Every structure is written in C-alpha cells, then in structure tokens.
Amino acid sequence: MANDDISLTVEPGEIHALLGENGAGKSTLMNVLYGLLQPDEGEILVDDKPVRIRGPRDAIAAGIGMVHQHFMLVPVFTVAENVMLGAEQTTGGPVGFLDRRRARKLVREVSDRYRLAVDPDRTVEDLPVGVQQRVEIVKALTRDVDLLILDEPTAVLTPQETADLLEIMRTLKAAGKSIVFITHKLKEVQAIADRITVIRRGRTVGTAAPDTSEEELASLMVGRSVLLRVEKGAAEAGAPVLEVAGLAVNDDRGHRAVDGVDLTVHAGEVLGIAGVQGNGQTELIEAIMGLRPVVAGSTTLEGRPTLGLSTRDILRAGVGYVPEDRSVDGLVKDFTVAENLVLDIYNTEPFGTRWVIRPDAIAESARARVEQFDVRTDASGQAAVGTLSGGNQQKVIVAREFSRPLKLFIASQPTRGVDVGSIEFIHRQIVHERTEGTAVLLVSSELDEVLALADRIAVMYRGRVIAVVSPDTPREEIGLLMAGVTTEAAGTAKDGQSDD
Amino acid sequence: MTEQTTATAEDLAAAGADQLPPPKTFAGRYLRNLWTANTFTVTVLAVLLALVIGGILIAISDENVRATTSYFFSRPGDFFSLSWDKVSDAYAQLFKGSIVDPTAVQAAANGTGKWERVFFPISETLTYAAPLALTGLAFALAFRGGLFNIGVQGQAIMGAVGAALAGFLLPLPVGIHLVVALIVGAAFGGAWGFVPGILKARTGAHEVITTIMLNYVALFFLGWLIVQKGVQDPERSDAISKPVDDSAQLTHLLGFVGPSLRVNLGIVVAILVVAAVAWLLRRSTFGFELRAVGLNPEASRTAGIGVGSTYALVMTVAGALAGLGGATIVMGTAVSLTGAVIGSVGFDGLLVGLLGRAKPWGVFFAALLFGALQAGGNRMQSFSGISLELVGVIQALIVIFVAAPALVKTVFRLKPAKVSGLGTGMSKGW
Incomplete structure (x- = not known):
C-alpha cells in the first residue's frame, strides 16, 4: 500500500511542503490528486466541495495543475506550441487554423505577470532545464489553476536556478496561488514552506512549522535520528591510483561531452565530482570504465594505461563501479539477489569457471553478504532484486562491488533515490573503504553528499573540471562554480546565468 | 511520469494482494493460487478457449448446421443438437488421432485388431512433436x-x-x-x-x-x-x-x-x-x-x-x-x-x-500439444471431413490467448498475479 489514510489540507495562498523519503508515497498521493491514480478510499475536496478526479482533465477543471519531475514537453516544439498543446485554440471556424498568435500572447502575459522570463518563440530543446521547468509552470498557469503541484522540482536545478525557482514560488504565492512542494531536501523546505507535512511509509507522520530544525525533520522522515554528516578522519592520501589526462569523450549524439579533463585520484582519498547533472560526469565515468569510446587523452590505473581495455579487464584489475542509473546499468531486475551479487564475477572461483556456474556457492555467498550489508530481503537472497526497495537494491550493488579487493572505487550517484537509512549505511561503507586505502571517485549531483564525503572536490561544468577545491569551501562558492562562475569571472556572474 | 505511475501502480497491486487475508485451508490456498493469473492456468485456459472458438467455427462451417439456422426460432433444438454432434465428433476424432482410439484398444485386446493401430496415434504425435520441440x-x-x-x-x-x-x-x-x-x-x-x-x-x-x-x-x-x-x-x-x-x-x-x-x-x-x-x-x-x-x-x-x-x-x-x-x-x-x-x-x-514461455520443458510440452493437434487433425480431416486448416486456426488462437494474458484474465476474471511476468515476457525484445 503506497498511501494509507493520508490527510492533507492546503490553504489558499500557502506553500505546503510535502516531505518524505523516496518511496514514502509522496508521488502516489500527488498522482491521486492529479487523477492519474484512483483512491481506494477517501475523498478530495476543492473549496470544501467533494470532487471526483478521473484524469488530468478533471484535475485541471478543478483548478489543480502539476509540474512533473520529468517534464512533459515536446522538445522540438516552441514554448508557445507546448503551452497550447492539449488546449488548442483555433481560428477560421470549422477549418480550424491553430491560433498561434493568441498562444504567444498568452505565454507572454503569464510570463510577465509572474516574472517567469519565458520567451514564447524559443524551441524547448534549446532551453536550459531551469527554463523548461518554467515553461511547465506557464503551461499550468495558462489553464487557470489555483493549486500547483511541483514534484521534486529542484532535483535537476543548480543552486542558483533553485534560488530563482523559490523566488517564483513566492511570487505565485503573493498572487494567491497555493503550491504543494514535494521534496526530500530539508534546506529548501525550511527556506520556503509555510507548513510542512511529513509522510513516512504512506502515512502522515506529522505537520511541522518551517522553523523546525533539520535534525528534527530528518528524524520525522526516517522515524529515528540520523547522522547527516559522516564521521571520518583526515585522509591519508597515498600514491596516485587513477590518472586521467586530457580526456575527451563524445555523448550519444556525437557532441563533445567531456572536453579535456585532467584528474588524479590517490589511494586513501575520496575525490568528489560536483556538478549539475549533464555536464559530462556520466560520459567521463563511462569512458574510464571502458563503456564509451575515448576521443583523445589517456587514463591510467596505477601507471598502466587502461584505454582499449574491455570493461571486464578494468573491473578485474581492481576497479569497483556503482553506475549512475541502478535500474538500467546496475542490476538485472528479474535476476535474484544472489545472481546480481555475482553479476561481474560469476565466472571466477568459487562461483564458477569458464564453463559452469555453481549455484550453491553463489547462494552461500549471497546469504553472507545479505547479512553483512544489511540488505532487507529474505535471508537466502532468492528474491528477484526488482522486488526490493531502492535503497536495498543499491546496497546489493555496493555489496557486490565491495566483495572483492579494490584499488579504485567509482560511485556515480550512489544514493540517488535511496532512503536516508540506507544513505547513512552506504556512506559509512564508502568511508570505510577509503580508510582501508582504496582510491574513491565519487560523482554526485547532491552537493551535500559530495561535501560530506569528499576529501577534495572537482567541479565539472560543460565537460571541463573548472576547479578543484577543498570541502571546507563555502557552499555558495561551490554552487557558483557549478553554474560555471569561476572566481575570476565572478563579476559577470549574473550575465552568465541569464543567457545560459 | 510513466515510470512513476507504473511503479506506484505496481505498489498498489502488490498492496492489494497483501490486503486479502490468507485462506486458512490448504484447498483454499490451492484454489487461490490456481485462479491467480499464473502462467500454467492461463495456458490451460487459453487452450480451452481456443477449442471453444474452434468448435464454433466447426459448427458454422457445416452446411447441415447452417441449414437449421433458417428455422432457428421455431426449432432451436435442431441447431444445438446438430452443432453438438458435429463438434463432439470432430474433437473425438482429434483425440483418437493423437492419443489413443479406445475401439482399437478393445480390438487389440480381443485379438481382432493389431497393436499397431493402438500405438499409431501416439507414434504420429511424437513424430510431429520431435522437430517442433527443436525449432521451438x-x-x-x-x-x-x-x-x-x-x-x-x-x-x-x-x-x-x-x-x-x-x-x-x-x-x-x-x-x-x-x-x-x-x-x-x-x-x-x-x-x-x-x-x-x-x-x-x-x-x-x-x-x-x-x-x-x-x-x-x-x-x-x-x-x-x-x-x-x-x-x-x-x-x-x-x-x-x-x-x-x-x-x-x-x-x-x-x-x-x-x-x-x-x-x-x-x-x-x-x-x-x-x-x-x-x-x-x-x-x-x-x-x-x-x-x-x-x-x-x-x-x-x-x-x-x-x-x-x-x-x-x-x-x-x-x-x-x-x-x-x-x-x-x-x-x-x-x-x-x-x-x-x-x-x-x-x-x-x-x-x-x-x-512454452521460452522455458525448455515448457517448449517440450507445447511441442507435444502441437504434435498432437497435427496428428489428430489428420484423422479429423479424413473421418469428420473438417479441413486440416482448422487445426492451424486453433494453434494460432492458443498462442494469441497466451500472448494476450490480459484477455484470458478478463474472460475468466482471474485475480492479478503478484508476479505474472506474462505480458512483459511476450512483449519485450522488439
């Protein structure tokens, strides 16, 4: 059951934050409000009148709009075309010409009224993510909604874009709109919300005021107190393990995604790569792992070049890898936990040979590792991995990679979509591995995660490492770096942002 | 959004299954499992459904049966009894041609017939099944x-x-x-x-x-x-x-x-x-x-x-x-x-x-079924005068029903299985 007896009241002109871990049921609740799912029990009241919402059309008619986590825009359409999509106005009577002029005018009006700065004639695919999101907001507002649901709106934004969004939310609030703001980021909640409802395992566990402390909110979310910072000693960096020099890599469309990156990761340290998603981190890691062709440059592992080696050779040379997208690249969901635990070592002793696998040895090792890594599944590890929660799936990957001797551990978004309890566990494992002398390369779009774990931070922007800084650097400064603003160019920061 | 909704829909489905109190008796649990849309049940029901539709085709393709429809409202009994005779005869021949013909067994036991005739149907079934199992x-x-x-x-x-x-x-x-x-x-x-x-x-x-x-x-x-x-x-x-x-x-x-x-x-x-x-x-x-x-x-x-x-x-x-x-x-x-x-x-x-749902032994049994339909179809054609093509139609219908488990589930009002894997298994790969 994703939602179990949840009550939520949103007042007019209120920003109501819905806080909960991934999988707590936030999105389910909102999908019910937006008519994408039907409730088994209970009712929805708009202006004190019960309404029945069978689909998005009913929801919009009832004054409820939604901005999804993944935008619902047609990339090759202009902003105005996207906005009128589904509510096309026509001229010419029965012939029905699309009334683009009216759509453009409408976009411009809404954009001006709420200071959204959206140009109706731009093609959506050319716009940065933050602006695309504003297009979604415009789309909802042109449908005259009174309640706007924003589903994890800040997940894809830079700190600056996030600040802009919060400003827009304040403007909307001043205009009398109500907003439901779904998130799991505590700082944003404190910054903007008028009221906070915390959801855990499909139930409302409390309503809090915005001045509630981070620790209190976190423990409400998880149901116990959590360590937000990882305790770790100073790094004792040893010899270089991974050296990347002048690396250039193209993305799937053939555009240069990594453009001359130099990096060194030493034994016993965590090098964190901070950056907004889509600035070349994915391609960089895939190139290091032999999963993506390299255009120029070199990568070496303990001095030996690894370019041209297969992914298997690289893994077997002592590299552990937690891929960014666990459900696509990390796990075979229909395989059992046990099978996934040997996905990259199934043909090595004791699990198998060139010709046969040994299910008994695989099962036995699974039992031990399920226990050691606290994977919440049946003890035999014979359940399909797809039936586990996100956090436990991630623990399976971490368990797999940590069960062989490593020289280098590469973790890409290791805690994305993972509950707070599992985040804590995974973080401790990573720090433990570092302390044992493994070199760790950590990529995360969560700045907090990089700050908590890294001994040095490399900031990536548009395919380049634009700075390597210490984790003591103020958040704001790193945030500016993530937006491509280096200290020398700080004066032009504002310009750099707006024509981004 | 699609991802999210499917994920949550699954959650809801799983939740729904959890809600039901577990049946107390063994028989209750057995029936629940049987009528949950698991692969075995769906396969059996798909075969059944295909045979029913095949029966309708046999009936309406028969001239005598069609003749009774002209006075259907005055004497509907004719229509049903003729149809029944025709269909039951056809399927009886199908059985005799693929598994065993009881009269041949009796004759062989009495010494009036040859044992060869007793084993002939099963021999034909296995003969057709062998290459089918391999290509399957x-x-x-x-x-x-x-x-x-x-x-x-x-x-x-x-x-x-x-x-x-x-x-x-x-x-x-x-x-x-x-x-x-x-x-x-x-x-x-x-x-x-x-x-x-x-x-x-x-x-x-x-x-x-x-x-x-x-x-x-x-x-x-x-x-x-x-x-x-x-x-x-x-x-x-x-x-x-x-x-x-x-x-x-x-x-x-x-x-x-x-x-x-x-x-x-x-x-x-x-x-x-x-x-x-x-x-x-x-x-x-x-x-x-x-x-x-x-x-x-x-x-x-x-x-x-x-x-x-x-x-x-x-x-x-x-x-x-x-x-x-x-x-x-x-x-x-x-x-x-x-x-x-x-x-x-x-x-x-x-x-x-x-x-056979792409499982080796499943494929083997599917090959036996298809071999039997082939062998029985030959006899059905010569004894009941029903075209061998009907067997092809029945085979195709079975597979359509298996490949469209939602259809079978709807027809028989099966409960959603927690792990069915039917639809996904059939629809992926393209």
Whole structure:
C-alpha cells in the first residue's frame, strides 16, 4: 500500500511542503490528486466541495495543475506550441487554423505577470532545464489553476536556478496561488514552506512549522535520528591510483561531452565530482570504465594505461563501479539477489569457471553478504532484486562491488533515490573503504553528499573540471562554480546565468 | 511520469494482494493460487478457449448446421443438437488421432485388431512433436537472450540441407554416419544463425529483419540445390534429391510393432536436447550470460559481459537447434529433400516457443500439444471431413490467448498475479 489514510489540507495562498523519503508515497498521493491514480478510499475536496478526479482533465477543471519531475514537453516544439498543446485554440471556424498568435500572447502575459522570463518563440530543446521547468509552470498557469503541484522540482536545478525557482514560488504565492512542494531536501523546505507535512511509509507522520530544525525533520522522515554528516578522519592520501589526462569523450549524439579533463585520484582519498547533472560526469565515468569510446587523452590505473581495455579487464584489475542509473546499468531486475551479487564475477572461483556456474556457492555467498550489508530481503537472497526497495537494491550493488579487493572505487550517484537509512549505511561503507586505502571517485549531483564525503572536490561544468577545491569551501562558492562562475569571472556572474 | 505511475501502480497491486487475508485451508490456498493469473492456468485456459472458438467455427462451417439456422426460432433444438454432434465428433476424432482410439484398444485386446493401430496415434504425435520441440527451442533460447529469432524456418531448412547432403554424399559406416549427419545439420543451421547474430553484434542490424530475409535465401537456395546434378535424384524428373542413405536414417523406435509406426530416434534426440538446453540455461556460464543479456543488456555490459559476442553465440546455438530440427525431418520421415521438405516446422517453432514461455520443458510440452493437434487433425480431416486448416486456426488462437494474458484474465476474471511476468515476457525484445 503506497498511501494509507493520508490527510492533507492546503490553504489558499500557502506553500505546503510535502516531505518524505523516496518511496514514502509522496508521488502516489500527488498522482491521486492529479487523477492519474484512483483512491481506494477517501475523498478530495476543492473549496470544501467533494470532487471526483478521473484524469488530468478533471484535475485541471478543478483548478489543480502539476509540474512533473520529468517534464512533459515536446522538445522540438516552441514554448508557445507546448503551452497550447492539449488546449488548442483555433481560428477560421470549422477549418480550424491553430491560433498561434493568441498562444504567444498568452505565454507572454503569464510570463510577465509572474516574472517567469519565458520567451514564447524559443524551441524547448534549446532551453536550459531551469527554463523548461518554467515553461511547465506557464503551461499550468495558462489553464487557470489555483493549486500547483511541483514534484521534486529542484532535483535537476543548480543552486542558483533553485534560488530563482523559490523566488517564483513566492511570487505565485503573493498572487494567491497555493503550491504543494514535494521534496526530500530539508534546506529548501525550511527556506520556503509555510507548513510542512511529513509522510513516512504512506502515512502522515506529522505537520511541522518551517522553523523546525533539520535534525528534527530528518528524524520525522526516517522515524529515528540520523547522522547527516559522516564521521571520518583526515585522509591519508597515498600514491596516485587513477590518472586521467586530457580526456575527451563524445555523448550519444556525437557532441563533445567531456572536453579535456585532467584528474588524479590517490589511494586513501575520496575525490568528489560536483556538478549539475549533464555536464559530462556520466560520459567521463563511462569512458574510464571502458563503456564509451575515448576521443583523445589517456587514463591510467596505477601507471598502466587502461584505454582499449574491455570493461571486464578494468573491473578485474581492481576497479569497483556503482553506475549512475541502478535500474538500467546496475542490476538485472528479474535476476535474484544472489545472481546480481555475482553479476561481474560469476565466472571466477568459487562461483564458477569458464564453463559452469555453481549455484550453491553463489547462494552461500549471497546469504553472507545479505547479512553483512544489511540488505532487507529474505535471508537466502532468492528474491528477484526488482522486488526490493531502492535503497536495498543499491546496497546489493555496493555489496557486490565491495566483495572483492579494490584499488579504485567509482560511485556515480550512489544514493540517488535511496532512503536516508540506507544513505547513512552506504556512506559509512564508502568511508570505510577509503580508510582501508582504496582510491574513491565519487560523482554526485547532491552537493551535500559530495561535501560530506569528499576529501577534495572537482567541479565539472560543460565537460571541463573548472576547479578543484577543498570541502571546507563555502557552499555558495561551490554552487557558483557549478553554474560555471569561476572566481575570476565572478563579476559577470549574473550575465552568465541569464543567457545560459 | 510513466515510470512513476507504473511503479506506484505496481505498489498498489502488490498492496492489494497483501490486503486479502490468507485462506486458512490448504484447498483454499490451492484454489487461490490456481485462479491467480499464473502462467500454467492461463495456458490451460487459453487452450480451452481456443477449442471453444474452434468448435464454433466447426459448427458454422457445416452446411447441415447452417441449414437449421433458417428455422432457428421455431426449432432451436435442431441447431444445438446438430452443432453438438458435429463438434463432439470432430474433437473425438482429434483425440483418437493423437492419443489413443479406445475401439482399437478393445480390438487389440480381443485379438481382432493389431497393436499397431493402438500405438499409431501416439507414434504420429511424437513424430510431429520431435522437430517442433527443436525449432521451438531455437526460438525460445534466442528469446531468453533478448532476440527475436524469426529465422527458425531458414535455419531449419539449412539444417535439413546439411543433414541430407551428409546423408547421401558421405560414405560412412552405420552409427557414425547418423551422428555425423546430425552434426552437419546442426552446423549448417548454426552457420545460418551466426550470420544475423554477428550482424547484430557488429552493426546493430535488427535480427528480425535479417532473419526474415535469410529465410527467403534459405528457401530459394534449397529450391536451386535440389535440381543440381549430384543432388537431384537421377531416377526422377521432378525437383527432389537423392534419398538419405539407410545408415543415416533415424531408427524407427516401434518398427518391430508395425511398419506404419513412424516415431523415430528424433524424439529421443529432442528430449536429450531439451534437457541439455535446460542445463545450459541454469548451470552454464554461457546460460548465465545469455539470461543476463536477455533481461538487461545495459547492466550486463556494465558488469563486463560481452553483449555482442553473447548475441552472436546465442544465435549460433539457436540456429544449430533449428538445424537439428530440420535434420530430424529429413533423416526421419522425409528421407529426400524437396522444396517443402520441412513444411512450416520453423514457423510453427515460433508458436511452440511462445506457448512454452521460452522455458525448455515448457517448449517440450507445447511441442507435444502441437504434435498432437497435427496428428489428430489428420484423422479429423479424413473421418469428420473438417479441413486440416482448422487445426492451424486453433494453434494460432492458443498462442494469441497466451500472448494476450490480459484477455484470458478478463474472460475468466482471474485475480492479478503478484508476479505474472506474462505480458512483459511476450512483449519485450522488439
């Protein structure tokens, strides 16, 4: 059951934050409000009148709009075309010409009224993510909604874009709109919300005021107190393990995604790569792992070049890898936990040979590792991995990679979509591995995660490492770096942002 | 959004299943499991549903039955009793032609009939089932590896060609000749499967397109080959090859009971191969790679498995299985190559593979069912005057119902299974 007896009241002109871990049921609740799912029990009241919402059309008619986590825009359409999509106005009577002029005018009006700065004639695919999101907001507002649901709106934004969004939310609030703001980021909640409802395992566990402390909110979310910072000693960096020099890599469309990156990761340290998603981190890691062709440059592992080696050779040379997208690249969901635990070592002793696998040895090792890594599944590890929660799936990957001797551990978004309890566990494992002398390369779009774990931070922007800084650097400064603003160019920061 | 909604929908479905209190008695739990839309129930119900619709077709295609419809409202009884007679007779013949004819058993027991007639139906069923099991496996194995092998027909044709050539060209001693001919057949089929496999691995060419095209190439190659000197039977003017040497013909297992019992070593080969493929999938390193690549090629690649080489190998092995299927026909029942030597056993293999849900023993039982329908259909045609094509219709209906589990579930109001895997299994791969 994703939602179990949840009550939520949103007042007019209120920003109501819905806080909960991934999988707590936030999105389910909102999908019910937006008519994408039907409730088994209970009712929805708009202006004190019960309404029945069978689909998005009913929801919009009832004054409820939604901005999804993944935008619902047609990339090759202009902003105005996207906005009128589904509510096309026509001229010419029965012939029905699309009334683009009216759509453009409408976009411009809404954009001006709420200071959204959206140009109706731009093609959506050319716009940065933050602006695309504003297009979604415009789309909802042109449908005259009174309640706007924003589903994890800040997940894809830079700190600056996030600040802009919060400003827009304040403007909307001043205009009398109500907003439901779904998130799991505590700082944003404190910054903007008028009221906070915390959801855990499909139930409302409390309503809090915005001045509630981070620790209190976190423990409400998880149901116990959590360590937000990882305790770790100073790094004792040893010899270089991974050296990347002048690396250039193209993305799937053939555009240069990594453009001359130099990096060194030493034994016993965590090098964190901070950056907004889509600035070349994915391609960089895939190139290091032999999963993506390299255009120029070199990568070496303990001095030996690894370019041209297969992914298997690289893994077997002592590299552990937690891929960014666990459900696509990390796990075979229909395989059992046990099978996934040997996905990259199934043909090595004791699990198998060139010709046969040994299910008994695989099962036995699974039992031990399920226990050691606290994977919440049946003890035999014979359940399909797809039936586990996100956090436990991630623990399976971490368990797999940590069960062989490593020289280098590469973790890409290791805690994305993972509950707070599992985040804590995974973080401790990573720090433990570092302390044992493994070199760790950590990529995360969560700045907090990089700050908590890294001994040095490399900031990536548009395919380049634009700075390597210490984790003591103020958040704001790193945030500016993530937006491509280096200290020398700080004066032009504002310009750099707006024509981004 | 799609991701989210499906995820949450699954959650809700799972939650729904959890809500029901577990039945207290064993029988209650058994029935709940049976009527939950699990694969076995759906398969059985799909067969049932196909037979019902086949029955309606039998009834309305009969002239006498149609005649009763003109006065249906004055005497509806005629319509129903005639229909019933017709359909029940047809299905009785289907049964007698595929499993056993009780009157023949009685006659044999009394000493008035031959035992040969008792075993004839089952012999025919097994004869048809053997190549079907092999071609079914050829589709199923590729399917488990994430590939749609539409080229089973072509691979089986090449297998028949290879086995026949080895069968009448190589002068080998008894015993060895048989084994060599089977191996050559498998090798020809394997080569025909390797081509689309390597094309997929190297260039990404979709196997559906390439295998369909290779089916035509194989078919026309066969047509060309059988009129060539040294291949064509010198005593015949029509397009037929020399017969396979006796030493390369599959032994008739029940030849001592009577000469009409055609069931041969092919069924033994099929059973051994089914067992081998089951072992391969479960216990071999290649099977692990195959399953991993089939379920998630991206994760397999990330874990260091060579996805391309796995594709090439899967298609080669699948082709070899289909080739064995073709070989058992030409070495068992057909003896000579003709343009239509293997009939549609390759295409039927796709249906068998789907019906068997791409599991080795499932494929085997599906092949038995299809073999039985084929054998029984022959008798139904000669005794009830119902066209053999109806059997094809029933076979196709079964597969449609199996491939559309939602339809069967709706018809029979089954509860959603927590882990059904039906729809996903059938719809992925494209």
